[in-house]
Amino acid sequence: MELLEGLERLTAQGEKAVVATLVRTEGTSPRKEGARMWVGADGRIMGSVTIGGCVDAQVIGASDEVLAGERPRLLSLALGDEEAWELGLSCAGHVDVFVEPVRPGGAWEEKFLTTLREARRVGRALAVATLLAGPGTIGEKLLLLDGEIAAGGLGDPALDTAVARAAARLLAQGLSRTVEIQTPQGAAAVFIESFIAPPTLLVVGASHVAIPLVGIARTLGYRTTVVDARPRFATRQRFPDADQLLVGIPSELVQTQTLDERTALVLVAHDYKYDIPALKLALQSSAGYIGLLGSRRRGKAILDFLREDGVAGEALNRIRVPIGLDIGAQTAEEIAIAILAEILATRYGRPGASLSRRDDRPDR
Numbered sequence: 001m002e003l004l005e006g007l008e009r010l011t012a013q014g015e016k017a018v019v020a021t022l023v024r025t026e027g028t029s030p031r032k033e034g035a036r037m038w039v040g041a042d043g044r045i046m047g048s049v050t051i052g053g054c055v056d057a058q059v060i061g062a063s064d065e066v067l068a069g070e071r072p073r074l075l076s077l078a079l080g081d082e083e084a085w086e087l088g089l090s091c092a093g094h095v096d097v098f099v100e101p102v103r104p105g106g107a108w109e110e111k112f113l114t115t116l117r118e119a120r121r122v123g124r125a126l127a128v129a130t131l132l133a134g135p136g137t138i139g140e141k142l143l144l145l146d147g148e149i150a151a152g153g154l155g156d157p158a159l160d161t162a163v164a165r166a167a168a169r170l171l172a173q174g175l176s177r178t179v180e181i182q183t184p185q186g187a188a189a190v191f192i193e194s195f196i197a198p199p200t201l202l203v204v205g206a207s208h209v210a211i212p213l214v215g216i217a218r219t220l221g222y223r224t225t226v227v228d229a230r231p232r233f234a235t236r237q238r239f240p241d242a243d244q245l246l247v248g249i250p251s252e253l254v255q256t257q258t259l260d261e262r263t264a265l266v267l268v269a270h271d272y273k274y275d276i277p278a279l280k281l282a283l284q285s286s287a288g289y290i291g292l293l294g295s296r297r298r299g300k301a302i303l304d305f306l307r308e309d310g311v312a313g314e315a316l317n318r319i320r321v322p323i324g325l326d327i328g329a330q331t332a333e334e335i336a337i338a339i340l341a342e343i344l345a346t347r348y349g350r351p352g353a354s355l356s357r358r359d360d361r362p363d364r
Contacts, residue, residue: 016041017102018063022049023074023132023191024096024178034176034193038102039063049097062099072100072139074132096178098132098191100139111151115143116195123197123223123258127167129154132178134188147171154190158183167192198223199262199288199347204250204278205269206233209293212336213266215241220340227253228269251277259285264343266323268293275302283315289346291323291339325352 022035037047039060048056055077066073075097112128119126129142136155143151147168153160162181170177176193201217203210206228214224218241225244228234234245246253250269259265265282267275270293279302282290292299299321306316324338325345345352 016067018066018099019102020049020059020063020097020099021130021191021193022095023098023130026094032176033178033191039067041067049095055095055097059097059099066099066101070101070103072098074098074138096132098130100130112141112143115145115150119145119195120198120223123200125171125197126195127171128193128195129163129167130191130193131155132189132191134190135159135183135185136188144168144171154188156183156185156188159185159188159190163190163192166190167194170194171196197262199264200225200258201343202254202257202259202263202265203227204254204265204267204274205271205293206230206235206238206245207268207270207293209268209332209335209339210266211238212333213268213339214239216333216336216340218243220344222264225257229274250274251281254278254281259287261286261288262347263287264289264291264347266291266293266339266343270294272302276305279306279319280309280311283311283318287318289343290319291342292319292321293323293335294321296322 018039020037020039022033024033035047035049037045037049037056037059039045045060049059058077059075062073062075077095077097116126125146127144127147129144131138131140131154136159140154141152142149142154142160142163144164144167147164149160149164154163159181162183163179166179166181170192171194174194174196176191178189178191181188181190198221201214201222201224203213203224203226206226210226214226217224224242225246226234226239226242227246227248227250229247229249231247234247236245239245251274254265257263259282265278265287267278269275275292279290279292292302294302299319302321303316303319307313320342323342324335325341327334327338327341329335329338342352
């Protein structure tokens with residue numbers, strides 16, 4: 001999102017730019033399809049399609065040509081064993097990078113960026129399909145919302161329909177891929193990039209810990225909502241990065257939110273009258289993460305209260321208290337990092353241990 005916002009600012013200023021997107025890899029790469037960088041006409045660079053080095057250098061060189069001719073190019077870059085190793089690939093192979101110009105004030109650019117921003121705000125899934133090879137004009141795009149065609153076209157209705165079906169499957173998996181599609185007019189290669197609905201961080205309590213928590217979460221791509229009963233605390237000045245600020249009775253406001261597997265609920269109000277009702281609601285939902293700020297002693301008191309109130313022990317095991325990974329956090333910013341680290345570990349089903357201690361390392 002940060003890259004796209006930077007691109008949006010650049011084009012809003014009337015400056016030309018080139019966007020390079022990693023559309024295919026062979027081998028095990030540290031960067032996935034959809035990794036991108038943009039290069040401004042003034043030489044500014046943001047992002048990377050690999051991890052730097054020779055591939056990015058070649059992409060930057062091609063960007064100058066694309067800027068001058070305003071025609072997209074598909075770069076297929078072969079890698080030797082040494083280059084592949086430097087890039088983090090397991091063996092020699094190649095990467096495909098699509099380099100395309102972005103026109104300031106262009107109708108497509110405006111449509112795409114506006115739709116993406118709105119889709120993120122309301123939590124809808126969006127996909128963009130780009131024609132890489134085949135009948136039609138290279139670089140033509142198709143925009144899909146929740147798997148349905150919303151704008152654009154690839155020059156062939158049959159191809160558009162086939163791509164929409166493929167995009168629906170990829171969106172369901174949260175994947176971006178180059179797909180090969182056969183149509184009556186011939187074979188086509190289409191890169192489908194998924195922008196799935198972002199995960200949600202719902203924070204109860206506009207405390208000092210909540211401020212860096214929301215800011216860092218937004219950098220990680222989370223849609224953030226802050227809930228508090230105190231209007232003096234839940235302000236845009238304190239939370240400039242929050243997607244939503246809600247003031248009122250926390251339990252009532254939590255009830256209006258979607259608590260699903262992609263939702264992390266964090267309670268940092270440190271107030272029993274807010275924590276307990278919100279926890280009861282969360283435990284009735286499929287929220288992927290439920291965390292409560294507080295000491296082990298305070299956590300035990302709240303869990304005992306909920307247990308006496310009829311909440312089953314299995315449900316209570318879903319509550320993380322004390323919250324966060326044990327990294328020795330002291331400041332509000334460090335505590336926020338510890339909390340988000342645990343949220344990510346839970347989301348990806350990882351233990352949160354040091355990578356250097358993993359038993360599945362290749363050299364073991």
